[in-house]
Amino acid sequence: MGYRILETEDVAGYLRERGHWDLSDAEVREVSDGNMNRVFLASSKDGTRSLAVKQALPWVRVAGPSWPMSPERADAEARAYERVAAVAPDKIPVIHGYDPENYALVMEDMSDLEVLRTVLNEGAPYGPDTSARIGEFVAQLSFTTSDFGLASADRKALIAASVSPELCEITEDVVLSEPYIEHEHNHWHPELDDLAAEFRADARLRTEVADLRHVFMTSAQALLHGDLHTGSVMVGVREGAPVIRVFDPEFSFVGPIGFDLGLYWANTLVSQARAAALGAESDHADQLRLSWEAFEAEFRRLWPTRVDTFFDDAYLDRFLARVWTESIGFAGTEIVRRIIGFAHLTDLTTLPDPVPASRRALLLGRELIVGRAELTSPEDVEALLH
Ligand SMILES: Nc1ncnc2c1ncn2[C@@H]1O[C@H](COP(=O)(O)OP(=O)(O)OP(=O)(O)O)[C@@H](O)[C@H]1O
Ligand SMILES: [Mg+2]
Known part of the structure; x- marks a missing residue:
């Protein structure tokens, strides 16, 4: 104290x-x-x-x-804001x-804006810009804090300054292990008992989650937001123009870029599951693609400014493919933990009957985790939704 x-x-x-x-x-x-x-x-x-x-x-x-x-x-929150302010001040x-x-x-004061999850739960669309801005946000923050954007010694200093053991441990536990074992934190709707038990008994699923968990623990690619869900984004209109503000980066640390994208994607997919359960027309299924396309375009736009040109163009392709695959896997873990883990999402819990949508989302989550190597494009993920 x-x-x-x-x-x-x-x-x-x-x-x-x-x-x-x-x-x-x-x-x-x-x-x-x-x-x-x-x-x-x-x-x-x-x-x-x-x-x-x-x-x-x-x-x-x-x-x-x-x-x-x-x-x-x-401190982690302030540090993340400082980094973003240098490259994407309009997004925080x-x-x-x-x-x-x-x-x-x-x-x-952002009280004239609204939390994205709240407006989605009320039936609003994402609109044309939101996910593109999120994809750009991740590209701008991650490129400029990666070994492509910072000199090696500056990067080492950033990694050291950004170590966040307590908050990383929360993620390692709550997102990347507890839902797959017996744990007092876990809870779920009684009609999901069978799936929760199946997930705990699924050795292949567990190994794939272990792989993602280890990526989270060891892959110091770039400074992350660390908790980039639809409750960490405010949206609204000021003077006739759309405004977006990413906030609450207290889980920020230097980790795998796919963790930020994956969290956002999971939340878009769960919002889609809600809309589908309500029989509502929505633009939610497009958001993974829109944010990925914007992320990739912005990352490629920044690539010629890289500080270390030993990293060649062919390596960029390989790197982005790896980020994609890890993002898909992390998206799967975020969906699963939000249904049978510690903290659940109002997108599903406020449905008149949360069970059918939750079951579908859980199975989608598992498929994203175990099948991520075969899912090579946003279209592959969209095909899973249908
Ligand atoms: N700058 C702001 N202007 C207006 N309202 C804000 C602002 N910052 C936060 N809020 C309100 O306070 C809420 C909590 O903020 P925030 O998510 O940053 O806190 P937190 O305690 O870290 O939350 P969590 O437990 O979700 O991590 C937001 O959902 C929003 O309603
Ligand atoms: Mg917070």
Whole structure:
């Protein structure tokens, strides 16, 4: 501990002390709805100025002090934002300051925007831009923090600075092992008992997950967002133009690029499963392809700027093919863990009958994991959906 935990009534004074504004009075409300941290919104009485403050506590917010967690996750978040701000400032909230002593980030108020998962659950489409911007986001962050974008010594420094043992361990456990073994964290709808048991008994599935888990643990390709699901994206319209903001990169570390793409893809596929279960027309099945195409195009656009030209064009093709295959595998693990693991998705849990869509999604997840080497294009994945 040893730092100042902000309560709603402290926030206006804190912003003044930190030099963010000179208002003596401001309206502050807490809007934390995640599991981990506190988020406050502060605005001037006349509504012309507003800021958001996100603070990491030394524990998991919803659990309290019984589940301690290092607040250094806020350092990881600030570091990721700093890297993205240099290459894709239009895709993240404006960061007004980071206070490492109090693990508090002061940023743009995005309360005029909405969380992507929320709007999708309400039946909205992704629209033409969202997934393309996400694909570009992953390309821009990953290229510029990879050995293609940074000199070798700078890369080693980034890897060292970005080590995040506690949060990586959460992913290694919750995403990349627990759903395939007996574990107290796991839960599922009783009508999925048979599939949950089948998955735990499936030796081939387990070996493939072990392979992906080891890639996650060892493949220091680039700085990741680390938790790139549809709840980490805000969308909306400002002055007539679409706006997208990727937020909450507290799980950021240097890892396999396919983990970011795969998480996003899993969430698009689950959103599609929801729309299909409701018999709704949707653009959700296109999103994997749209984000991959944008990722690949942006990565190839940046390729001529690489700092190490020993990496030749043929190697780029090989590298992208590997990223693709790993992304597909990670997408599978994210689908599975969101149905029979610890934390589930409202996309499915709020369906009138979540069972048929959950069963289909689980089988799709397994196929993505075990069949990833044979799935070589977005069309191959689309074929699995039908
Ligand atoms: N800059 C902001 N402006 C407006 N609202 C915000 C802002 N940042 C966060 N929020 C709101 O607070 C919620 C939680 O934020 P965030 O996901 O960053 O916190 P978290 O505790 O890390 O969540 P999780 O447990 O999902 O990791 C968001 O879903 C959003 O509703
Ligand atoms: Mg978070």
